[in-house]
Amino acid sequence: MKAAPFDHHAPESVADAAALLAEHGDEAKVLAGGQSLLPMLAMRLTRFEHLVDVSRVPELHGITTDGDLRIGASTPQAVAEHDPVVADAVPLVARAIPHIGHFQIRNRGTVGGSIAHADPASELPAVALALDAVLEVAGATGTREIAATDFFEGTWSTALADDEILTGVRFPVWTGRQGAAVREVARRSGDFAIAGVAAAVELDAADRVARVAVGLFGVASTPVRASATEAALTGASVAEATAALADAALAAADGFDAVDDLHATGAYRRRVTTHLVQTALTAAIQEASGVRA
Amino acid sequence: MSEHDVRLTVNGARQRGRVESRTNLADFLREDLGLTGTHLACEHGVCGACTVLVDGRAVRACLMLAVQADGTEVTTVEGIAAPDGTLSPVQQAFMECHGLQCGFCTPGFVVTVTAFLEANPDPTEAEIREGIAGNLCRCTGYQGIVEAVKLAATRLREGVDA
Numbered sequence: 004m005k006a007a008p009f010d011h012h013a014p015e016s017v018a019d020a021a022a023l024l025a026e027h028g029d030e031a032k033v034l035a036g037g038q039s040l041l042p043m044l045a046m047r048l049t050r051f052e053h054l055v056d057v058s059r060v061p062e063l064h065g066i067t068t069d070g071d072l073r074i075g076a077s078t079p080q081a082v083a084e085h086d087p088v089v090a091d092a093v094p095l096v097a098r099a100i101p102h103i104g105h106f107q108i109r110n111r112g113t114v115g116g117s118i119a120h121a122d123p124a125s126e127l128p129a130v131a132l133a134l135d136a137v138l139e140v141a142g143a144t145g146t147r148e149i150a151a152t153d154f155f156e157g158t159w160s161t162a163l164a165d166d167e168i169l170t171g172v173r174f175p176v177w178t179g180r181q182g183a184a185v186r187e188v189a190r191r192s193g194d195f196a197i198a199g200v201a202a203a204v205e206l207d208a209a210d211r212v213a214r215v216a217v218g219l220f221g222v223a224s225t226p227v228r229a230s231a232t233e234a235a236l237t238g239a240s241v242a243e244a245t246a247a248l249a250d251a252a253l254a255a256a257d258g259f260d261a262v263d264d265l266h267a268t269g270a271y272r273r274r275v276t277t278h279l280v281q282t283a284l285t286a287a288i289q290e291a292s293g294v295r296a
Numbered sequence: 297m298s299e300h301d302v303r304l305t306v307n308g309a310r311q312r313g314r315v316e317s318r319t320n321l322a323d324f325l326r327e328d329l330g331l332t333g334t335h336l337a338c339e340h341g342v343c344g345a346c347t348v349l350v351d352g353r354a355v356r357a358c359l360m361l362a363v364q365a366d367g368t369e370v371t372t373v374e375g376i377a378a379p380d381g382t383l384s385p386v387q388q389a390f391m392e393c394h395g396l397q398c399g400f401c402t403p404g405f406v407v408t409v410t411a412f413l414e415a416n417p418d419p420t421e422a423e424i425r426e427g428i429a430g431n432l433c434r435c436t437g438y439q440g441i442v443e444a445v446k447l448a449a450t451r452l453r454e455g456v457d458a
Contacts, residue, residue: 005318006320009297011298011317041359041360041361044318045339105429106354107354107355108341199356212425283324
């Protein structure tokens with residue numbers, strides 16, 4: 004359980020980090036909190052000659068609101084978890100983070116690292132996808148933005164090029180009355196989710212569903228957006244949405260190619276997903292409409 | 297394979313060393329500094345035996361490179377008791393409540409609980425169980441450990457020295 008040798012680089016800026024990645028190509032990997040990469044290196048599931056450590060790059064830290072909520076990629080998950088600005092602006096983010104690993108993991112693990120690592124069982128990629136987050140990326144030749152819907156390509160695989168770094172993530176801020184809930188099933192507390200749901204609901208002044216966001220994790224090779232569920236509920240009154248929930252939740256389970264592995268069959272994952280979508284959305288709708296659960 | 301000079305404070309004492317890039321903080325503490333109270337079991341972040349405080353926050357020492365600890369303040373289980381050897385309220389409670397048997401997981405639990413109670417001085421039992429979920433014990437069982445956390449919390453809140 005010891006990592007193979009590598010060179011550790013500690014650039015002081017994004018530009019320096021991008022230059023190192025450009026120089027070393029696919030022999031280099033970005034290291035942030037290391038809570039996923041270091042175990043993979045220790046178990047020798049992967050190997051890199053160079054680690055470009057961005058955990059202490061100052062410009063990658065920080066949480067700001069300017070229309071959107073922006074979280075710097077190297078911001079520790081624990082910092083975002085306990086930041087009242089995050090809880091107020093995008094409650095789904097604040098509620099998803101406590102489900103990541105254990106508190107010791109969240110003290111080192113970073114918001115950007117979780118998204119860039121793109122483990123399909125991770126919470127934050129599903130949240131980013133469901134909320135239409137924008138991912139800010141820097142490379143040696145400049146910066147660009149990638150919509151979350153275009154970002155996740157496969158297990159541990161994203162639209163990031165070898166020489167690019169995720170620098171920040173912007174979440175849209177909803178201004179109406181809203182509710183948010185995260186529900187997941189795992190064998191042990193803090194373990195990888197067998198199936199999970201991150202859901203948020205926003206009501207307009209007439210008490211109709213203005214926006215719904217439902218992200219699934221742990222069920223397919225990428226995070227999944229439950230678009231059919233969202234479409235079935237958008238525009239409905241609270242009563243209509245509540246009545247339509249069971250069918251809408253069933254629709255969520257049909258929207259992905261379910262993983263079938265030693266932890267659970269695909270059929271089990273679909274069934275659990277249906278249940279979790281229903282319970283998460285029930286909680287979110289109740290919160291948005293002011294009903295105490 | 298690069299090597300790096302690191303300087304850090306461990307249990308209040310300034311330390312320096314020269315480490316390979318791949319050396320994790322737990323191996324550095326144990327093998328270079330001789331602080332073998334930090335235990336290593338799974339070495340991939342699951343068991344919690346290697347938990348230490350870095351700048352006051354509990355982290356897995358196996359999931360942090362020694363070079364990443366450059367410039368930090370680290371507290372290991374050796375730094376939890378008073379300098380004269382008086383046990384901390386958390387350690388005393390583990391002893392009184394049979395919160396340990398073989399003792400292998402105990403350093404990680406003591407460090408975890410120390411950080412947990414600082415952040416949450418009056419936890420419910422459910423919060424305690426969530427707080428220790430990242431540490432595995434394979435012999436005592438968790439009942440005594442949960443009791444120890446409750447007792448330590450009470451004593452710390454009341455300001456009673458153990």
